[in-house]
Amino acid sequence: MNDNEMTVEREDGPTRGRYFITLSPDAEAEMTFRKGDNNTIIIDHTGVPPAFEGRGIAAKLVNKAIEDARKQGFKINPVCSYVVAQFRRHPEWADLRG
Numbered sequence: 001m002n003d004n005e006m007t008v009e010r011e012d013g014p015t016r017g018r019y020f021i022t023l024s025p026d027a028e029a030e031m032t033f034r035k036g037d038n039n040t041i042i043i044d045h046t047g048v049p050p051a052f053e054g055r056g057i058a059a060k061l062v063n064k065a066i067e068d069a070r071k072q073g074f075k076i077n078p079v080c081s082y083v084v085a086q087f088r089r090h091p092e093w094a095d096l097r098g
Helices: 059-072 079-088 091-098
Strands: 010-011 016-024 027-035 040-046 075-078
Touching: 016 059, 016 075, 027 059, 040 059, 040 079, 059 075, 059 079, 059 091, 075 091, 079 091
Parallel strands: 040 075
Antiparallel strands: 010 016, 016 027, 027 040
16 A cells, blocks of 8 residues: 555544544554543544554644644644644644644
């Protein structure tokens, strides 16, 4: 699979959800979140299998959440250390921080 074929999908449950990319029949990358108060999601984990690290896959997951937040009007509370670091690198996302 080349990087252009990676599609970020989103699953929503009543209190939790996740963004994920199917990388192979037995591997996927995911970023999980809890639903908080005031139209906020709390991103609490990002994981990419070691064989797929270093290809910007985690960034694709975060960027999809940012895109959804802008379109759907929710805020993001980053708890996962990777997402916290991405928010630091992207001051233009400050308005989305919950």
